[in-house]
Amino acid sequence: MLRTVKPKNARSKRARDARAPKEIEDPRTAIFVRGSHTGEKVNAAMRDLMALKRPNCISFSKKNVIHPFDNTSVTEAGHTSQSSLEFWSTKNDASMFLIGQSTKKRPDGLTFVRMYDNRILDMCEVGVTGLVGMDQIKTKKCTPGNKPLLHFASELFDTHPRFIQLKSILIDFFNGEVIDSICLAGLEHVISVSLSPTPASLNNASTSAIAETKEDLSTLPTVHIRGYTTRFLASGNRVPRVELTPMGPSMDLTLRRHQEPDPEMWKQAMKRPKVAKKDIESGLGRKNKRKNTELDEMGDLRGRVHVGKQDLSKLVGKKMKGLRGGAVDVDMESDGDDDGDREDDQGARKKRKV
Secondary structure: OOOOOOOOOHHHHHHHHHOOOOOOOOOOOEEEEEOOOOOHHHHHHHHHHHHHHOOOEEEEEEEOOOOOOOOOOEOOOOOEHHHHHHHHHHHHOOOEEEEEEOOOOOOOEEEEEEEEOOEEEEEEEEEEEEEEOHHHOOOOOOOOOOOOEEEEEOOHHHHOHHHHHHHHHHHHHHOOOOOOOOOHHHOOEEEEEEEOOOOHHHHHOOHHHHHHOOOOHHHOOOEEEEEEEEEEEOOOOOOOEEEEEEEEEEEEEEEEEEEOOOHHHHHHHOOOOOOOHHHHHHOOOOOOOOOOEEEOOOOOEEEOOOOOOOOHHHOOOOOOHHHOHHHHHHHHHOOOOHHHHHHHHHHHHHHHHO
Protein backbone atom coordinates (compact mmCIF):
# COMPACT_ATOMS: atom_id res chain seq x y z
CA MET A 1 0.00 0.00 0.00
CA LEU A 2 1.13 3.54 -0.73
CA ARG A 3 1.66 5.73 2.29
CA THR A 4 -0.30 8.96 2.58
CA VAL A 5 1.88 12.00 1.90
CA LYS A 6 0.90 15.54 2.83
CA PRO A 7 0.64 17.68 -0.34
CA LYS A 8 3.46 20.20 -0.75
CA ASN A 9 1.76 22.51 -3.25
CA ALA A 10 -1.65 23.30 -4.72
CA ARG A 11 -1.18 20.99 -7.69
CA SER A 12 -0.58 17.91 -5.56
CA LYS A 13 -3.47 18.92 -3.31
CA ARG A 14 -5.84 19.05 -6.31
CA ALA A 15 -4.61 15.63 -7.41
CA ARG A 16 -5.29 14.23 -3.93
CA ASP A 17 -8.75 15.79 -3.80
CA ALA A 18 -9.57 14.34 -7.22
CA ARG A 19 -9.10 10.83 -5.79
CA ALA A 20 -11.15 11.51 -2.67
CA PRO A 21 -14.63 9.96 -2.34
CA LYS A 22 -17.37 11.91 -4.13
CA GLU A 23 -21.14 11.95 -3.90
CA ILE A 24 -21.32 11.57 -7.70
CA GLU A 25 -18.62 9.14 -8.76
CA ASP A 26 -16.31 9.61 -11.72
CA PRO A 27 -16.32 7.05 -14.54
CA ARG A 28 -14.78 3.78 -13.36
CA THR A 29 -11.33 3.10 -14.77
CA ALA A 30 -10.61 -0.54 -15.61
CA ILE A 31 -7.12 -2.06 -15.87
CA PHE A 32 -6.65 -4.93 -18.34
CA VAL A 33 -4.01 -7.38 -17.11
CA ARG A 34 -2.72 -10.40 -19.02
CA GLY A 35 -1.58 -13.42 -17.05
CA SER A 36 1.48 -15.54 -17.66
CA HIS A 37 -0.36 -17.68 -20.25
CA THR A 38 -3.08 -16.27 -22.52
CA GLY A 39 -4.50 -17.73 -25.69
CA GLU A 40 -5.71 -16.06 -28.86
CA LYS A 41 -9.32 -16.25 -27.71
CA VAL A 42 -8.59 -14.46 -24.42
CA ASN A 43 -6.55 -11.75 -26.16
CA ALA A 44 -9.35 -11.14 -28.68
CA ALA A 45 -11.98 -11.00 -25.94
CA MET A 46 -9.93 -8.49 -23.92
CA ARG A 47 -9.30 -6.41 -27.03
CA ASP A 48 -13.04 -6.16 -27.82
CA LEU A 49 -14.00 -5.38 -24.23
CA MET A 50 -11.31 -2.70 -24.16
CA ALA A 51 -12.81 -1.14 -27.30
CA LEU A 52 -16.19 -0.90 -25.54
CA LYS A 53 -14.61 0.49 -22.36
CA ARG A 54 -12.54 3.25 -23.97
CA PRO A 55 -11.43 5.84 -22.95
CA ASN A 56 -11.73 4.74 -19.30
CA CYS A 57 -9.27 1.85 -19.52
CA ILE A 58 -5.58 1.09 -18.97
CA SER A 59 -3.81 -1.81 -20.65
CA PHE A 60 -0.73 -3.52 -19.21
CA SER A 61 1.40 -4.66 -22.13
CA LYS A 62 3.62 -7.05 -20.16
CA LYS A 63 2.49 -10.41 -18.84
CA ASN A 64 2.17 -10.82 -15.07
CA VAL A 65 2.25 -13.92 -12.89
CA ILE A 66 -0.98 -13.22 -11.03
CA HIS A 67 -3.67 -15.45 -9.53
CA PRO A 68 -6.28 -13.26 -7.80
CA PHE A 69 -8.12 -16.14 -6.08
CA ASP A 70 -4.95 -17.47 -4.41
CA ASN A 71 -3.80 -15.43 -1.41
CA THR A 72 -0.54 -17.39 -1.13
CA SER A 73 0.61 -16.92 -4.75
CA VAL A 74 3.64 -14.64 -4.99
CA THR A 75 4.38 -12.48 -8.03
CA GLU A 76 7.79 -11.80 -9.56
CA ALA A 77 8.13 -8.60 -7.49
CA GLY A 78 7.70 -10.57 -4.27
CA HIS A 79 4.13 -9.44 -3.52
CA THR A 80 0.98 -11.51 -3.35
CA SER A 81 -1.52 -11.28 -6.19
CA GLN A 82 -4.12 -9.44 -4.14
CA SER A 83 -1.60 -6.94 -2.78
CA SER A 84 -0.44 -6.28 -6.35
CA LEU A 85 -4.00 -5.49 -7.39
CA GLU A 86 -4.36 -3.10 -4.47
CA PHE A 87 -1.05 -1.43 -5.35
CA TRP A 88 -2.07 -0.98 -9.02
CA SER A 89 -5.47 0.32 -7.99
CA THR A 90 -3.96 2.94 -5.70
CA LYS A 91 -1.30 4.03 -8.17
CA ASN A 92 -3.63 4.32 -11.20
CA ASP A 93 -6.81 5.36 -9.35
CA ALA A 94 -8.66 2.39 -10.89
CA SER A 95 -11.64 0.61 -9.36
CA MET A 96 -11.94 -2.42 -11.68
CA PHE A 97 -9.69 -5.09 -13.18
CA LEU A 98 -10.09 -7.56 -16.02
CA ILE A 99 -7.52 -10.36 -15.81
CA GLY A 100 -7.05 -12.79 -18.68
CA GLN A 101 -5.56 -16.18 -17.85
CA SER A 102 -5.53 -19.54 -19.64
CA THR A 103 -4.44 -22.72 -17.86
CA LYS A 104 -4.89 -26.41 -18.46
CA LYS A 105 -7.44 -26.70 -15.68
CA ARG A 106 -9.32 -23.48 -16.52
CA PRO A 107 -8.73 -22.56 -20.19
CA ASP A 108 -9.70 -19.18 -21.66
CA GLY A 109 -10.62 -17.52 -18.39
CA LEU A 110 -11.55 -13.90 -17.64
CA THR A 111 -11.73 -12.58 -14.09
CA PHE A 112 -13.65 -9.41 -13.22
CA VAL A 113 -12.33 -7.78 -10.03
CA ARG A 114 -14.16 -4.90 -8.37
CA MET A 115 -12.38 -2.65 -5.87
CA TYR A 116 -13.57 -0.43 -3.04
CA ASP A 117 -11.25 2.00 -1.27
CA ASN A 118 -8.34 0.37 -3.13
CA ARG A 119 -9.26 -3.01 -1.64
CA ILE A 120 -10.79 -6.05 -3.33
CA LEU A 121 -14.55 -6.02 -2.94
CA ASP A 122 -15.60 -9.07 -4.97
CA MET A 123 -14.49 -11.16 -7.95
CA CYS A 124 -16.16 -13.25 -10.64
CA GLU A 125 -14.43 -15.62 -13.07
CA VAL A 126 -15.96 -16.65 -16.40
CA GLY A 127 -14.78 -18.91 -19.20
CA VAL A 128 -14.96 -17.87 -22.86
CA THR A 129 -16.49 -20.78 -24.78
CA GLY A 130 -17.45 -18.90 -27.95
CA LEU A 131 -16.29 -15.63 -29.50
CA VAL A 132 -16.95 -13.68 -32.68
CA GLY A 133 -14.83 -10.54 -32.59
CA MET A 134 -15.74 -7.04 -33.70
CA ASP A 135 -13.23 -7.24 -36.54
CA GLN A 136 -15.03 -10.28 -37.99
CA ILE A 137 -18.36 -8.41 -38.25
CA LYS A 138 -18.01 -5.86 -41.05
CA THR A 139 -20.54 -3.28 -39.84
CA LYS A 140 -20.44 0.25 -38.48
CA LYS A 141 -19.03 0.56 -34.94
CA CYS A 142 -20.08 2.87 -32.12
CA THR A 143 -18.24 6.02 -31.07
CA PRO A 144 -15.79 5.42 -28.17
CA GLY A 145 -16.95 6.96 -24.93
CA ASN A 146 -20.72 6.77 -25.55
CA LYS A 147 -22.87 5.21 -22.84
CA PRO A 148 -24.38 1.89 -23.94
CA LEU A 149 -27.92 0.72 -23.32
CA LEU A 150 -27.70 -2.47 -21.23
CA HIS A 151 -30.38 -5.14 -21.55
CA PHE A 152 -30.57 -8.19 -19.26
CA ALA A 153 -33.02 -10.77 -20.58
CA SER A 154 -33.64 -13.32 -17.83
CA GLU A 155 -35.37 -13.55 -14.46
CA LEU A 156 -32.27 -15.16 -12.93
CA PHE A 157 -30.53 -11.78 -12.97
CA ASP A 158 -32.94 -10.77 -10.19
CA THR A 159 -33.26 -14.08 -8.29
CA HIS A 160 -30.04 -16.12 -8.50
CA PRO A 161 -27.10 -14.84 -6.37
CA ARG A 162 -24.44 -15.67 -8.99
CA PHE A 163 -26.25 -13.86 -11.79
CA ILE A 164 -27.13 -10.94 -9.51
CA GLN A 165 -23.42 -10.48 -8.84
CA LEU A 166 -22.57 -10.78 -12.55
CA LYS A 167 -25.22 -8.21 -13.46
CA SER A 168 -23.90 -5.76 -10.87
CA ILE A 169 -20.31 -6.16 -12.09
CA LEU A 170 -21.25 -5.72 -15.76
CA ILE A 171 -23.25 -2.59 -14.99
CA ASP A 172 -20.28 -1.08 -13.14
CA PHE A 173 -17.92 -2.18 -15.92
CA PHE A 174 -19.84 -0.67 -18.86
CA ASN A 175 -21.37 2.29 -17.05
CA GLY A 176 -19.63 5.54 -17.87
CA GLU A 177 -20.17 9.02 -16.53
CA VAL A 178 -23.25 9.57 -14.37
CA ILE A 179 -25.66 11.88 -16.24
CA ASP A 180 -29.19 13.14 -15.63
CA SER A 181 -30.47 12.85 -19.19
CA ILE A 182 -29.28 11.69 -22.60
CA CYS A 183 -30.11 12.68 -26.15
CA LEU A 184 -31.88 10.03 -28.20
CA ALA A 185 -29.21 10.24 -30.90
CA GLY A 186 -26.57 9.49 -28.24
CA LEU A 187 -27.81 5.90 -27.83
CA GLU A 188 -25.55 4.47 -30.51
CA HIS A 189 -25.16 0.89 -29.28
CA VAL A 190 -26.90 -1.72 -27.17
CA ILE A 191 -25.27 -4.48 -25.12
CA SER A 192 -27.63 -7.41 -24.63
CA VAL A 193 -26.93 -10.01 -21.93
CA SER A 194 -29.12 -13.11 -22.07
CA LEU A 195 -29.02 -16.70 -20.81
CA SER A 196 -29.47 -20.03 -22.49
CA PRO A 197 -32.56 -22.12 -21.62
CA THR A 198 -32.46 -22.79 -17.89
CA PRO A 199 -33.65 -25.95 -16.14
CA ALA A 200 -36.95 -25.90 -14.32
CA SER A 201 -35.21 -26.39 -10.98
CA LEU A 202 -33.59 -22.94 -11.24
CA ASN A 203 -36.67 -21.16 -12.57
CA ASN A 204 -38.96 -22.43 -9.81
CA ALA A 205 -36.51 -22.28 -6.90
CA SER A 206 -36.51 -19.35 -4.50
CA THR A 207 -33.48 -17.21 -3.67
CA SER A 208 -33.11 -18.66 -0.16
CA ALA A 209 -33.29 -22.24 -1.45
CA ILE A 210 -30.61 -21.53 -4.06
CA ALA A 211 -28.32 -20.00 -1.44
CA GLU A 212 -28.67 -23.02 0.89
CA THR A 213 -28.03 -25.69 -1.75
CA LYS A 214 -24.53 -26.57 -2.90
CA GLU A 215 -23.53 -24.82 -6.07
CA ASP A 216 -23.26 -26.95 -9.22
CA LEU A 217 -21.66 -25.00 -12.07
CA SER A 218 -22.77 -27.54 -14.68
CA THR A 219 -26.44 -26.67 -14.09
CA LEU A 220 -25.93 -22.93 -14.55
CA PRO A 221 -26.91 -21.63 -18.01
CA THR A 222 -24.48 -20.04 -20.45
CA VAL A 223 -24.28 -16.24 -20.59
CA HIS A 224 -24.57 -14.68 -24.05
CA ILE A 225 -23.25 -11.12 -24.59
CA ARG A 226 -24.14 -9.43 -27.89
CA GLY A 227 -23.32 -5.94 -29.15
CA TYR A 228 -25.58 -4.00 -31.55
CA THR A 229 -25.63 -0.55 -33.13
CA THR A 230 -28.92 1.37 -33.36
CA ARG A 231 -30.63 2.96 -36.37
CA PHE A 232 -33.48 5.43 -35.92
CA LEU A 233 -35.89 5.35 -38.87
CA ALA A 234 -39.02 7.32 -39.63
CA SER A 235 -42.18 5.82 -38.16
CA GLY A 236 -44.83 8.45 -38.93
CA ASN A 237 -44.97 9.80 -35.38
CA ARG A 238 -42.67 11.42 -32.85
CA VAL A 239 -41.13 8.14 -31.64
CA PRO A 240 -38.79 6.70 -34.30
CA ARG A 241 -38.57 3.06 -35.30
CA VAL A 242 -35.41 1.42 -33.98
CA GLU A 243 -33.44 -1.24 -35.81
CA LEU A 244 -30.49 -3.15 -34.34
CA THR A 245 -27.47 -4.11 -36.43
CA PRO A 246 -24.94 -6.65 -35.07
CA MET A 247 -21.70 -4.88 -34.19
CA GLY A 248 -19.91 -7.37 -31.97
CA PRO A 249 -18.50 -8.77 -29.90
CA SER A 250 -20.50 -11.97 -29.65
CA MET A 251 -19.40 -13.86 -26.52
CA ASP A 252 -20.55 -17.04 -24.82
CA LEU A 253 -19.46 -17.22 -21.16
CA THR A 254 -19.74 -19.85 -18.47
CA LEU A 255 -19.58 -19.03 -14.76
CA ARG A 256 -16.66 -20.39 -12.75
CA ARG A 257 -15.15 -19.32 -9.44
CA HIS A 258 -16.30 -16.26 -7.55
CA GLN A 259 -15.65 -14.40 -4.31
CA GLU A 260 -18.51 -12.74 -2.48
CA PRO A 261 -17.98 -9.32 -0.89
CA ASP A 262 -17.39 -8.94 2.80
CA PRO A 263 -20.70 -7.92 4.48
CA GLU A 264 -19.18 -5.00 6.37
CA MET A 265 -17.29 -3.73 3.33
CA TRP A 266 -20.39 -4.13 1.15
CA LYS A 267 -22.46 -2.18 3.66
CA GLN A 268 -19.88 0.57 3.70
CA ALA A 269 -19.67 0.64 -0.11
CA MET A 270 -23.45 0.94 -0.49
CA LYS A 271 -23.72 3.69 2.11
CA ARG A 272 -24.97 7.02 0.79
CA PRO A 273 -23.93 10.41 2.18
CA LYS A 274 -26.30 12.19 4.50
CA VAL A 275 -27.97 15.42 3.45
CA ALA A 276 -26.41 18.48 5.08
CA LYS A 277 -28.38 20.45 7.68
CA LYS A 278 -28.46 23.60 5.55
CA ASP A 279 -29.90 21.61 2.65
CA ILE A 280 -32.58 20.15 4.89
CA GLU A 281 -33.52 23.63 6.11
CA SER A 282 -33.85 24.84 2.53
CA GLY A 283 -36.08 21.89 1.72
CA LEU A 284 -33.66 19.59 -0.09
CA GLY A 285 -34.05 15.94 0.84
CA ARG A 286 -37.62 16.11 2.10
CA LYS A 287 -40.97 15.98 0.42
CA ASN A 288 -42.63 19.31 -0.16
CA LYS A 289 -46.33 19.25 0.69
CA ARG A 290 -47.13 22.83 -0.24
CA LYS A 291 -49.20 23.39 -3.33
CA ASN A 292 -47.62 24.92 -6.46
CA THR A 293 -44.11 24.85 -4.97
CA GLU A 294 -41.01 22.92 -5.97
CA LEU A 295 -37.31 22.69 -5.24
CA ASP A 296 -34.74 23.40 -7.93
CA GLU A 297 -31.31 21.81 -8.30
CA MET A 298 -29.72 24.34 -5.96
CA GLY A 299 -32.20 23.56 -3.17
CA ASP A 300 -34.09 26.87 -3.47
CA LEU A 301 -37.84 26.88 -2.96
CA ARG A 302 -39.74 28.19 -5.97
CA GLY A 303 -43.49 28.76 -6.11
CA ARG A 304 -46.21 29.99 -8.45
CA VAL A 305 -48.58 32.74 -7.32
CA HIS A 306 -52.05 33.01 -8.90
CA VAL A 307 -53.70 36.47 -8.94
CA GLY A 308 -57.10 37.60 -10.23
CA LYS A 309 -57.71 39.33 -13.53
CA GLN A 310 -56.78 43.02 -13.37
CA ASP A 311 -58.61 45.95 -15.00
CA LEU A 312 -55.88 47.92 -16.74
CA SER A 313 -58.27 50.64 -18.00
CA LYS A 314 -58.23 52.26 -14.55
CA LEU A 315 -54.46 52.15 -14.31
CA VAL A 316 -53.06 55.68 -13.72
CA GLY A 317 -49.52 56.24 -14.95
CA LYS A 318 -47.22 59.25 -15.09
CA LYS A 319 -47.95 61.60 -18.01
CA MET A 320 -44.97 62.64 -20.07
CA LYS A 321 -44.40 66.28 -20.98
CA GLY A 322 -44.56 65.62 -24.71
CA LEU A 323 -47.97 63.98 -24.37
CA ARG A 324 -49.73 66.80 -22.47
CA GLY A 325 -52.73 68.43 -24.16
CA GLY A 326 -51.53 72.09 -24.09
CA ALA A 327 -48.31 71.45 -25.90
CA VAL A 328 -50.07 69.45 -28.57
CA ASP A 329 -52.69 72.18 -29.15
CA VAL A 330 -50.06 74.89 -29.51
CA ASP A 331 -48.22 72.88 -32.10
CA MET A 332 -51.42 72.25 -34.03
CA GLU A 333 -52.34 75.96 -34.10
CA SER A 334 -48.91 77.08 -35.22
CA ASP A 335 -48.84 74.68 -38.21
CA GLY A 336 -50.58 77.25 -40.51
CA ASP A 337 -48.00 80.04 -39.88
CA ASP A 338 -44.91 77.92 -40.46
CA ASP A 339 -44.80 78.65 -44.21
CA GLY A 340 -44.84 82.46 -43.72
CA ASP A 341 -42.09 82.33 -41.11
CA ARG A 342 -39.89 80.25 -43.40
CA GLU A 343 -40.29 82.78 -46.29
CA ASP A 344 -39.28 85.69 -44.02
CA ASP A 345 -36.19 83.76 -42.88
CA GLN A 346 -35.15 83.09 -46.49
CA GLY A 347 -35.52 86.78 -47.45
CA ALA A 348 -33.39 87.92 -44.52
CA ARG A 349 -30.64 85.47 -45.50
CA LYS A 350 -30.57 86.76 -49.12
CA LYS A 351 -30.18 90.41 -47.92
CA ARG A 352 -27.24 89.48 -45.74
CA LYS A 353 -25.44 87.79 -48.68
CA VAL A 354 -25.83 90.92 -50.86
